[in-house]
Every structure is written in structure tokens, then in C-alpha cells.
């Protein structure tokens with residue numbers, strides 16, 4: 649089965665919360681919220697079968713002072729495929745969206761786990777509460793068409809491409825667009841944030857790629 653209750657509409661059903669020390673993992677106004685105070689740990693996880701090529705989620709971290717370590721993991725067949733920290737600020741909030749390519753694992757059983765792990769300095773006086781909010785765990789946004797997707801420059805050239813994205817999830821999302829040029833993921837040639845990509849409504853946008861050197865270019869959708 650695919651991810652259950654990734655939008656946390658009314659509760660944490662489908663998810664398994666746990667932890668130790670001074671912690672809680674609760675439903676909070678349409679999102680999941682993990683909290684730890686100093687040297688404590690909190691977890692929220694779900695086992696599911698990967699049936700989509702991408703997985704995305706929205707996160708927000710908040711801290712009273714120096715923080716512990718919010719992170720997320722994807723575990724497949726007992727092997728940790730992803731083990732990544734989620735950014736925090738001191739006494740402030742950080743938010744964003746993560747999207748990963750899961751196309752190599754379609755059909756496999758996976759655990760997605762969000763957590764806050766105590767840091768080495770957790771007992772210090774300047775540590776307090778660390779919060780991790782999670783929402784919209786599910787399919788991400790993918791580029792489905794690029795025109796043109798193959799061209800040759802005999803000398804430096806500017807080219808304009810039209811890229812179409814589709815939202816495979818069920819909620820509108822913002823994202824940082826990226827494409828792949830000659831096998832290299834290039835998020836920086838498309839510097840803007842695209843907002844409110846609605847499910848079922850493809851978005852096409854033109855981008856100028858200026859000053860390409862002479863050569864052959866294959867431009868592909870970014871699988872992430």
C-alpha cells in the first residue's frame with residue numbers, strides 16, 4: 649500500500665509514534681508534530697510499499713534555543729537508503745519541502761521515519777525544546793516534458809526551453825524546479841521557486857538557458 653494519511657487531516661492514524669525522555673509526538677492542526685526537550689528522542693514512522701517514483705514531504709523545524717537533531721530516514725529491506733538531517737535555526741523556524749527519487753525501489757517495502765535525535769550537547773543549559781512538523785507526505789512534482797530536449801550548438805548560444813511539470817500528489821505544492829542537462833542535475837539554472845502546482849493541472853513554463861558553449865545538449869526531466 650502507498651503512504652497512509654500523509655496529510656494528517658485529523659489525526660496520526662497509519663503512523664507509529666514513539667520516543668524516550670521528555671518528548672511528545674502529536675497531531676497538531678493538520679500536521680504531525682514531534683517535540684523533544686534536551687536529551688530525549690522522538691520518532692514517527694510508517695511502513696509502506698513504494699508505488700510512486702517520487703516521495704515528497706513538507707517540514708518545519710522550530711527551536712527555543714540551540715536544537716537537537718531533526719532528521720528523516722528511508723529504510724528498505726533493513727538498509728538505510730536515506731539518513732538525512734533536517735535544517736534547524738537557533739531560536740527560529742526553518743521550513744521547506746524535500747523530494748526524493750524512489751523510482752529504483754518501486755514495489756519494495758519501506759519504512760519512512762521522521763525523528764528528533766538528541767545532540768552531543770543536549771544537556772547544556774542553552775538547549776531546550778526542538779520541534780519538527782511534518783505534512784503532505786506523498787508523491788512529489790515531476791517534470792514530464794521538455795521542448796526542445798535535444799539540440800546542438802556550434803558556438804556559444806542561448807536557448808529557450810519549455811518545461812512541463814505535473815503534481816502527482818493530492819495537494820498543491822511549491823518547489824524548486826530542476827532539470828538534467830547531459831546527465832547533470834542543474835537546479836541552479838532555474839533559480840525561482842514555483843508555487844501552487846495543483847494536482848491534475850500541469851504547469852508549463854519557459855526558461856532561458858543563456859551562454860551555452862558549443863556542443864550537444866540532452867535535456868531531461870529531473871527525476872527528483
Ligand SMILES: [Ca+2]
Nearest residue numbers: 655656678783
Ligand atoms: Ca495537512
